[in-house]
Amino acid sequence: MSHAPTKPKIAISACLLGHDVRYDGGHKESRLCSRTLADYFDFVPVCPEVAIGLGIPRQPIRLVGNAEKPQALGTRDLTLDVTQPLAAYGQKMAAELGDICGYIFMHKSPSCGLERVKVYHANGAPIDAGGRGIYAQAFCLQQPDLPVEEDGRLNDPVLRENFLTRVFAYSAWQQLRHTGLTRRSLTDFHSRYKYLLMAHNPVQYKTLGHLLGNMAHTDPQEIGPRYFSELMATLKKCATRRTHSNVLQHLCGYLKQAISHEDKQEVQQVISQYRLGIVPLVVPLTLLKHHFRQHPDPYIAQQVYLQPHPENLSLRNAL
Structure with a gap:
């Protein structure tokens, strides 16, 4: 009996597969991913914010400070600083997910966005330059050859x-x-x-x-x-x-x-x-x-x- 060839594995922001893991308890299902691509790939859903212990629902986080090296802080409670846990989880997952062939990230997310994520001054005013999600940045540094893309750009x-x-x-x-x-x-x-x-x-x-x-x-x-x-x-x-x-x-x-x-x-x-x-x-x-x-x-x-x-x-x- 011949084995069907195994499908390539792709890691993906869990909310894109319809998992209710977002800060407001909802999801951002991408039908392209959940319907079309799911037949060809084994998806590995990841939500770094839930993984580091933030609840559902939760206060949203946003990037604050320097666009090159921002911090991920709570929008209501500025003492909530999850920069380090998100970066550490990115490094951990990059080491664990050694057999994936790609990663689809949630765009504009302060943890998962790949580019042009909004960054704010401490006083709440937006900075002109965009940043990169903390988790995505740490992950991609460890796996620089891995094909990565954001859900929106896949359209x-x-x-x-x-x-x-x-x-x-x-x-x-x-x-x-x-x-x-x-x-x-x-x-x-x-x-x-x-x-x-x-x-x-x-x-x-x-x-x-x-x-x-x-x-x-x-x-x-x-x-x-x-x-x-x-x-x-x-x-x-x-x-x-x-x-x-x-x-x-x-x-x-x-x-x-x-x-x-x-x-x-x-x-x-x-x-x-x-x-x-x-x-x-x-x-x-x-x-x-x-x-x-x-x-x-x-x-x-x-x-x-x-x-x-x-x-x-x-x-x-x-x-």
């Missing part, structure tokens, strides 16, 4: 596709580490990610290749983590219609002996329509996949670019 199709591409890449890397880092396995991994990296950042793709090219006298255990950090940084840059079109043209090159003149013209026309914003990315990709099914190429067959996430998520229909 943007480009950011959503980018985040989930990184989550699946992170998961693939965890599997590689589990089976063992060797020079061969690192080179194969890079080879599979060639066109995906090229779509995100063509210059950085070359840099990563050079890093592995100089591996002859280096321990894969040492170069592997460096390679992976740079890979994740590269994938963070969103691919564009221009870079995708460039990759689609590269893929076409593998069909030039195999398909007819008319078929080539059709492929070129569809790529051009995609580049101009007339059709989404799924259209030229579907056509190319059709031709590669009829004329298989072993190198193209292993390219992550063709399927960086499950097809049923339809992430490329809106790109």
Whole structure:
């Protein structure tokens, strides 16, 4: 009996899954997370404020002081200072959640927000600069390569596709580490990610290749983590219609002996329509996949670019 592949784990602010853990006793359910993504990922819900002993309901907290290094204080009782407990819990969870492949944080939250969280002067007036939630800041410092995103930004199709591409890449890397880092396995991994990296950042793709090219006298255990950090940084840059079109043209090159003149013209026309914003990315990709099914190429067959996430998520229909 074959085991179904385990779903990648994603940590998530518990309120986004509909848990009633907010200061007012409510939640902020994200249907994208609780309905759509829940089929593809195992969610690990976390609410740092409840975890450090704040009750439900509770007086809200907010960030006060310097935007770079704010404190988390009670809005009614300024002697309530949970800065240290939230930071400590962030470090603790970053160590405990070693097997997650991503984290979805609640936006604007003084504990979980990733950016532009409101910070106030001691007198209650807002500061112009935004800050980062105390828990999120401590967590991300410990796991700098982990794909993280805020719930609100996931409504943007480009950011959503980018985040989930990184989550699946992170998961693939965890599997590689589990089976063992060797020079061969690192080179194969890079080879599979060639066109995906090229779509995100063509210059950085070359840099990563050079890093592995100089591996002859280096321990894969040492170069592997460096390679992976740079890979994740590269994938963070969103691919564009221009870079995708460039990759689609590269893929076409593998069909030039195999398909007819008319078929080539059709492929070129569809790529051009995609580049101009007339059709989404799924259209030229579907056509190319059709031709590669009829004329298989072993190198193209292993390219992550063709399927960086499950097809049923339809992430490329809106790109």
